Structure formats: structure tokens, C-alpha cells
Amino acid sequence: MTSDPSRSRTVRAWAIAALLVTTTGAPLPAQEGPGNPPVVRVLATGGTISGGGPSPTSLTEYRAGAFSGEELVAAVPDLARYATIRVEQVTNVGSPNITFDDWLTLARRIDAIFRDEPDTAGVVITHGTNTLEETAYFLNLTVRHDRPVVLVGAQRPATAISADGPLNLLNAVRTAASSEARGKGVLVVLNDQINAARDVTKTSTYRLETFNSRDMGLLGYVDGDRVSFYRAPTKRHTADSEFDLAGVTTFPRVDIVYSYVEANPLLIETLIDDGVDGIVLAGTGAGGMSGRERTALERVTTLPADTRPVIVRSNRVGSGRVIPRASDDETGMVAGDTLNPQKARILLMLALTRTRDAGEIRRMFREY
Numbered sequence: 292m293t294s295d296p297s298r299s300r301t302v303r304a305w306a307i308a309a310l311l312v313t314t315t316g317a318p319l320p321a322q323e324g325p326g327n328p329p330v331v332r333v334l335a336t337g338g339t340i341s342g343g344g345p346s347p348t349s350l351t352e353y354r355a356g357a358f359s360g361e362e363l364v365a366a367v368p369d370l371a372r373y374a375t376i377r378v379e380q381v382t383n384v385g386s387p388n389i390t391f392d393d394w395l396t397l398a399r400r401i402d403a404i405f406r407d408e409p410d411t412a413g414v415v416i417t418h419g420t421n422t423l424e425e426t427a428y429f430l431n432l433t434v435r436h437d438r439p440v441v442l443v444g445a446q447r448p449a450t451a452i453s454a455d456g457p458l459n460l461l462n463a464v465r466t467a468a469s470s471e472a473r474g475k476g477v478l479v480v481l482n483d484q485i486n487a488a489r490d491v492t493k494t495s496t497y498r499l500e501t502f503n504s505r506d507m508g509l510l511g512y513v514d515g516d517r518v519s520f521y522r523a524p525t526k527r528h529t530a531d532s533e534f535d536l537a538g539v540t541t542f543p544r545v546d547i548v549y550s551y552v553e554a555n556p557l558l559i560e561t562l563i564d565d566g567v568d569g570i571v572l573a574g575t576g577a578g579g580m581s582g583r584e585r586t587a588l589e590r591v592t593t594l595p596a597d598t599r600p601v602i603v604r605s606n607r608v609g610s611g612r613v614i615p616r617a618s619d620d621e622t623g624m625v626a627g628d629t630l631n632p633q634k635a636r637i638l639l640m641l642a643l644t645r646t647r648d649a650g651e652i653r654r655m656f657r658e659y
């Protein structure tokens with residue numbers, strides 16, 4: 292196979308940029324942790340962090356997944372100061388094309404790594420930012436170990452001027468190798484910040500500070516001196532999760548309906564007629580809905596219990612709680628608490644693999 296000169300130049304340029312970041316100015320601290328560097332697995336899935344564009348100024352026009360995980364790691368040689376890296380390519384796509392099969396592959400592979408490789412300190416997953424929070428939350432609920440799993444991405448492709456991928460990757464590896472990260476669930480590391488998978492969401496289309504946990508706040512920072520944590524998640528996750536993927540090949544179908552002025556209830560009616568297993572309403576305000584939407588949703592109470600879709604009320608505003616209401620309990624609806632619609636969908640999908648009982652699902656939404 293002949294090599295692509297432009298590709299080689301890009302990888303070399305990224306490596307030079309990474310070296311400049313890590314070797315200019317004040318000296319770097321010594322390797323974090325005593326003895327030999329820990330082992331960190333990097334599972335690559337594609338995304339902007341591995342994207343390539345036609346020029347260094349192509350910040351929005353590029354192809355996600357243009358580079359492999361091996362190339363990303365090779366372009367940041369300073370990773371060897373912090374960990375022994377082992378790379379696997381799971382897929383290489385833009386994150387809108389991530390599938391449930393990819394989620395199952397990741398969760399099962401991570402469990403196998405932690406089960407069979409006691410020398411592996413943690414796992415880093417390179418991922419596109421568009422659906423990164425969804426993959427992170429799914430793994431937060433399904434990985435059955437307490438060692439760190441860290442998702443990382445980038446807002447600028449690898450070929451861009453001031454690409455953010457190299458430093459993000461370095462910081463993700465440092466976090467996965469940190470003993471302090473253990474037991475804190477799945478983490479998201481970008482822009483020098485550590486966020487919890489449950490709470491974090493993408494908040495900006497292009498800005499580097501896109502990932503925020505809004506009401507809850509970040510967990511810590513990755514700075515030049517060390518990985519620093521200031522709080523830990525309190526909701527159930529990973530090793531404490533009740534969700535088991537053994538035998539799971541498909542997931543219950545759950546869809547999201549967005550509420551707005553004069554929303555068409557036909558969307559809700561069609562989903563119910565089509566046999567959907569669950570509906571998440573991205574409601575107005577604190578999970579509110581119009582009278583027409585409520586009438587359409589309350590129709591589920593006329594269906595047999597074993598075919599009745601579970602309705603979860605979330606909100607479209609981006610932060611704040613959706614709390615239970617007596618009227619919703621009477622119709623079997625579930626309050627989504629602080630989960631945004633896309634994460635409420637994931638929890639409901641997993642809940643429905645275990646039960647259709649609304650009371651049990653309400654408990655899960657309180658605990659997770």
C-alpha cells in the first residue's frame with residue numbers, strides 16, 4: 292500500500308504541535324504515580340478528534356474518522372510519560388452514526404478488559420462530540436467495574452490550526468491512569484475539565500468549552516501539575532448498577548417527542564399505534580405539555596398493561612428538575628428528574644429490559 296504524503300504531513304504536524312505544547316514553557320511534572328506507567332486502553336470510534344479537512348483552516352468542513360486510533364496516539368508521543376497505551380479501533384465514524392450495536396460492543400469490551408487485564412488502570416474512548424454524552428451515560432449504567440472509563444473528543448479536526456484533540460487525549464489518558472478517578476463512574480474530559488457522564492451535555496456547536504454540567508458543575512480539572520477532583524457523583528452507576536447486558540441483543544424502542552406551541556398530537560398517536568415501548572416528552576418548562584398532548588398520552592391507559600408504553604416527562608429547557616405530580620402518577624407517567632431527554636431515553640430503554648412496572652421505573656429514575 293502506498294502512503295499518502297499529505298496524510299503523513301498532517302500526522303507529523305500534529306505530533307510537532309503536541310510536542311510544542313508539552314515541551315515549551317515550564318517543565319512538565321514527573322510521571323504521575325510511582326513505578327512503571329500504568330496501562331491505559333484506548334478504544335477509538337472516530338469523530339472530529341480523528342477528522343481531517345482539506346486545509347488547516349477548514350474547521351467546519353472535514354471528514355470525521357479520517358485517522359485511526361493508532362495515528363492519534365502516535366501523534367502525541369508524550370502519552371508515554373503517563374501510561375503504556377494499547378489501542379483498539381472499534382469503529383471509525385462521525386458520532387451521529389454510532390449505533391446500539393456499537394454501545395454493546397464497547398460495554399462488553401470494557402468489561403472484558405477489566406475482567407481479564409488486572410494491569411489495565413483505565414479505558415479511554417475517543418468519540419465524536421455530537422452523541423458523546425449519550426454513549427457516556429449508557430456506559431455509566433452498563434459497565435460493571437469501578438475502574439475509570441473516560442470519553443474524549445474534540446471540537447476541531449486533527450488537521451486544524453490549534454486542534455484541541457492532542458491535549459484532550461493527553462488529559463483523558465492522565466485521568467484514566469489516575470487512582471483518584473476510580474469509583475467515580477464514566478467521565479468526560481475535554482477543555483481541561485472533568486465532568487460526570489450523567490450530568491454533562493454539549494452546549495455549543497463549535498466552542499471548545501462546549502461540555503458543561505450546568506446545575507451540577509464539573510468534577511475537577513486536569514492541569515499541568517495533576518488531575519484534581521473536587522466532588523464525586525452520588526447517583527448509582529457502573530459497579531453499583533443493576534443493569535445487565537448479558538443476553539441483550541436488542542433494546543426496547545423508545546422515542547422522543549418535542550413539545551412546542553400547537554404541537555401536533557399525531558406524532559404521539561402514531562408512535563402509540565406503532566407499538567412503541569416508551570416515549571420521552573421533551574416538555575415545556577418543568578416538563579409541561581398542552582391539553583392535546585396530554586389527551587394523546589393518556590390514551591395509553593386504555594391499552595393492556597403488557598403493551599402499554601411508559602411515558603417519561605423530561606424538559607426542553609436544558610437544566611432543572613422535572614418532579615413527580617399526582618396527576619402523572621394516576622396515568623403512569625414518570626418524572627425524568629434532571630436527565631435531559633436523550634439521557635432519559637437511555638435510562639428508560641435499560642429500565643424496560645427489566646420491567647414495565649411504572650413504580651419500579653420511577654425508583655430507577657430516582658436512583659440513577
